Amino acid sequence: xxxxxxxxxxxxxxxxxxxxxxxxxxxxxxxRVDIGPTSCYGQEAIPVGFSFGLxxxxxxxxxxxxxxxxxxxxxxxxxxxxAEMYGKAGGFSNGREISSxxxxxxxxxxxxxxxxxxxxxxxxxxxxxxxxRKTDQVAVCFMGDGASNREEFFAxxxxxxxxxxxxxxxVENNQIAEFTFYQKFMPIKDIADRAAAFGIPGFVxxxxxxMAVYTTARETIRRARAGEGPSLVECKTCRVRPMSExxxxxxxxxxxxxxEWRERDPVRRMQEHLQQIGVLxxxxxxxxxxxxxxxxxxxxxxxxxxxxxxxxxVFKDVYEEGGLLE
Amino acid sequence: MRQITYRSAIQEALREEMAxxxxxILLGEDIGPGGVxxxxxxxxxxxxxxxxxxxxxxxxxxxxxxxxxxxNGLRPVxxxxxxxxxxxxxxxxxxxxxxxxxxxxxxxxxxxxxxxxSGASGAGxxxxxxxxxxxxxxxxxxxxxxxxxxxxxxLLKASIRDNDPVIFFEHKYSxxxxxxVPEGEFTIPLGRADVKRPGKDVTLIALGGMVRQAxxxxxxxxxxxxxxEVVDPRTILPxxxxxxxxxxxxxxxxxxxxxxxxxxxxGGEIAAVIAEKAFGDLKAPVMRVGAPFTxxxxxxxxxxxxxxxxxxxxxxxxxxx
Numbered sequence: 001x002x003x004x005x006x007x008x009x010x011x012x013x014x015x016x017x018x019x020x021x022x023x024x025x026x027x028x029x030x031x032r033v034d035i036g037p038t039s040c041y042g043q044e045a046i047p048v049g050f051s052f053g054l055x056x057x058x059x060x061x062x063x064x065x066x067x068x069x070x071x072x073x074x075x076x077x078x079x080x081x082x083a084e085m086y087g088k089a090g091g092f093s094n095g096r097e098i099s100s101x102x103x104x105x106x107x108x109x110x111x112x113x114x115x116x117x118x119x120x121x122x123x124x125x126x127x128x129x130x131x132x133r134k135t136d137q138v139a140v141c142f143m144g145d146g147a148s149n150r151e152e153f154f155a156x157x158x159x160x161x162x163x164x165x166x167x168x169x170x171v172e173n174n175q176i177a178e179f180t181f182y183q184k185f186m187p188i189k190d191i192a193d194r195a196a197a198f199g200i201p202g203f204v205x206x207x208x209x210x211m212a213v214y215t216t217a218r219e220t221i222r223r224a225r226a227g228e229g230p231s232l233v234e235c236k237t238c239r240v241r242p243m244s245e246x247x248x249x250x251x252x253x254x255x256x257x258x259x260e261w262r263e264r265d266p267v268r269r270m271q272e273h274l275q276q277i278g279v280l281x282x283x284x285x286x287x288x289x290x291x292x293x294x295x296x297x298x299x300x301x302x303x304x305x306x307x308x309x310x311x312x313x314v315f316k317d318v319y320e321e322g323g324l325l326e
Numbered sequence: 327m328r329q330i331t332y333r334s335a336i337q338e339a340l341r342e343e344m345a346x347x348x349x350x351i352l353l354g355e356d357i358g359p360g361g362v363x364x365x366x367x368x369x370x371x372x373x374x375x376x377x378x379x380x381x382x383x384x385x386x387x388x389x390x391x392x393x394x395x396x397x398n399g400l401r402p403v404x405x406x407x408x409x410x411x412x413x414x415x416x417x418x419x420x421x422x423x424x425x426x427x428x429x430x431x432x433x434x435x436x437x438x439x440x441x442x443x444s445g446a447s448g449a450g451x452x453x454x455x456x457x458x459x460x461x462x463x464x465x466x467x468x469x470x471x472x473x474x475x476x477x478x479x480x481l482l483k484a485s486i487r488d489n490d491p492v493i494f495f496e497h498k499y500s501x502x503x504x505x506x507v508p509e510g511e512f513t514i515p516l517g518r519a520d521v522k523r524p525g526k527d528v529t530l531i532a533l534g535g536m537v538r539q540a541x542x543x544x545x546x547x548x549x550x551x552x553x554x555e556v557v558d559p560r561t562i563l564p565x566x567x568x569x570x571x572x573x574x575x576x577x578x579x580x581x582x583x584x585x586x587x588x589x590x591x592x593g594g595e596i597a598a599v600i601a602e603k604a605f606g607d608l609k610a611p612v613m614r615v616g617a618p619f620t621x622x623x624x625x626x627x628x629x630x631x632x633x634x635x636x637x638x639x640x641x642x643x644x645x646x647x
Contacts, residue, residue: 103433114421125391155386
């Protein structure tokens with residue numbers, strides 16, 4: 001892999017990390033308005049690796065936990081994301097919608113809903129239109145291990161596989177859904193095994209290894225674009241944070257497991273690699289991190305100072321004709 | 327004017343819209359062979375398998391797939407084989423499609439049309455429900471219930487062109503009913519009721535297949551000297567309140583009729599609108615005629631279950647008393 005590409009990937013990863021750190025730091029303040037907040041701290045390599053380098057009109061359908069990291073990597077600007085988080089008028093939905101659900105078609109982002117997994121069939125539909133219109137687009141659909149149990153998983157993957165649609169389905173297996181260890185709700189260890197049911201390739205990847213994730217992303221996206229059909233990629237990771245930053249850490253994964261996975265932190269691994277191959281010094285790293293943290297700070301400052309939407313801006317966009325039908 | 331069936335009128339609307347706009351595609355179970363009601367007969371031969379897509383038996387994929395395709399530039403028309411099966415896809419309809427415009431600050435929408443053959447068919451509990459009221463309390467949806475071939479054609483074309491999600495409830499027992507439909511292009515805007523029969527004594531507000539029953543009741547009642555006005559809302563979201571209230575103000579007596587159970591049906595909403603805005607005009611309480619609050623029994627019990635012209639006439643006589 002080209003060194004410049006590695007640096008660019010690392011920059012995206014570090015931006016996602018800076019955003020997660022800020023979210024954790026301001027959890028109480030954010031939690032007064034936004035749901036959670038939930039953090040993908042420690043899992044950022046998956047949304048970053050799959051959202052990096054996509055075309056502007058390719059679609060991502062992020063998961064609830066990694067939406068911010070995916071959106072930022074796809075090119076969504078920081079300030080309106082932060083404003084959405086604070087429920088302010090400068091957000092993408094005038095602050096009406098939870099910030100993990102940002103939908104912005106111009107950049108190919110479908111943010112999903114509070115019902116996890118219903119983006120899977122939508123991804124198949126986006127890919128269907130891409131194939132029909134011959135646009136060369138792909139749809140990259142993210143979900144957690146929990147959402148991979150939903151009926152949409154079966155219906156969506158079956159349809160996408162049947163029609164050889166240009167889609168990639170990415171499971172962020174962080175081993176826990178809400179408060180329940182994933183082995184308590186599925187009888188298999190590797191979710192990628194389910195690919196066999198649809199006659200498509202299933203891959204298991206170390207989700208905390210950015211380069212491994214990116215390499216698999218490129219290959220599965222290439223397949224999709226080439227008309228070879230969808231893939232299922234299971235990225236193994238670990239939720240090192242509680243369900244929500246305001247939630248009970250005691251209801252998370254066992255501390256020993258978390259400690260083990262913290263040793264495999266994707267940011268540190270990539271940083272060490274770049275230092276080892278001599279393209280990044282410790283000083284470069286600190287400067288880059290500082291720069292990105294300042295950008296994130298500025299976005300959150302913007303969000304705090306932004307105005308709330310007045311009622312007439314909130315209660316519209318129900319129909320094309322405007323707001324309320326009586 | 328030429329007469330065609332309700333089925334042919336719907337098929338013509340699909341055929342014309344597909345010919346007009348290459349982004350219109352159809353998704354549904356068995357629609358290539360024509361679907362169980364024959365509505366899509368011949369469309370796959372004409373437009374190909376890429377535009378008339380036979381879907382796996384998974385309403386979640388039909389509706390979710392339609393939403394995704396709409397997000398990416400298409401204008402999908404999904405067929406739910408029997409409207410009863412729409413319950414499988416409630417999440418996609420109510421949580422995704424209906425909320426997309428609001429959730430995205432108006433930057434995205436789901437211009438999908440879901441055709442849902444609705445009402446009794448002789449086959450009972452799971453092939454005979456009229457579920458429109460289940461969607462009435464969901465902002466973001468438009469609900470269309472055509473009663474005649476003319477309305478079905480014009481409203482379906484308008485639904486397909488509409489930029490919001492529409493559920494189009496087709497009345498199964500009306501597929502073979504003939505009616506006047508002019509040759510050539512026309513649409514009917516959503517949100518406009520139609521007065522199917524002018525009258526001065528009682529307003530009969532009837533939905534879908536019940537419009538025909540109401541007209542038959544009106545003909546019988548005319549012989550008794552009761553002059554009924556029959557109003558067909560045609561769409562219930564949006565609801566044309568003005569036509570309903572004008573008629574109520576004129577006749578001062580209202581009976582509302584639908585095939586769904588009376589309890590929790592659309593009739594309650596329409597009655598509430600009239601009570602809020604026209605109470606002073608009324609000479610008698612608003613009456614509702616609907617099915618009993620039970621599942622739909624199969625043939626032959628269905629006949630005693632369904633509202634018909636006799637039950638409607640009985641209600642009219644009561645408001646006249």
